Amino acid sequence: MKKILVPTDFSTQAENALKVAAQLARKHHSEIYLLHILEMPIQQVDPLSSYTKLPEAVYFMKLAHKQFEELKTRDYLEDLIIHETVEFHEIFKGVFHVCKKHDIDLIVMGSNGVSGLKEMLIGSNTEKVVRTSNTPVLVVKNEHKTFKVNDFVFASDFKDESKATYEKAIDFANVLKAKMHLLMVNTPNKFITSIKSNNRIKQFVEAFDFSNYTINVYNDISIEKGIMNFSKSINADLIGMSTHGRQGISHFFNGSISEDLVNHAKRPVITFKI
Structure with a gap:
């Protein structure tokens, strides 16, 4: 984990994400890439020219750099390597471009679910960033003065496509x-016996040289409720899951599940694309 991307609109929620990123960067000797998005057509903006069709774009870019400079004076960023970049894209395209250009290992985004980075993290933009990003996305809801993950819930259907x-x-x-804590949620609409569920998970993990896990089958009225209720029951520090659009285990990101887990879950959520 050498390079961490933090999209920011300079809000409190974005800074919560940056504080987590800073802790990770300090512990793992990572560099942080701060990204601010200006949703204006880049082809109409030429900062080197004395004339531009969008003079406000140059103004906002200079303002962003000023805010970057103020942000980098924070004590929690002291001695860390910070790169700043401003992109003229839709948010999810800007994130994709920076990840590809700089070979980013982890994206950390802030959200309180209903405000702050609302334009970044709810509705279609949330799902596009999470679904399309080949880079893991960590969504942080609250301030974490000490970001420590002891218990990590990984929710899946444990089919072969999820092995990657x-x-x-x-x-x-x-x-x-x-x-x-490997978790398979059993619902009335997609009922699988506990024996079959446990056997599926055991067969799934046989291919991996990893033993620091528990196996859990949890019954609930819906997958999202099951993930959140199980995570609460063990006081999990982090929820993780797979996504690859609307195929296979797409139920993790259809409708209310995406909203509940990525935007509304109180715990941090990390997603990995298949």
């Missing part, structure tokens, strides 16, 4: 020295 993301989750758990 489970491997990424293992890497993340090893970096954080966290215990993983």
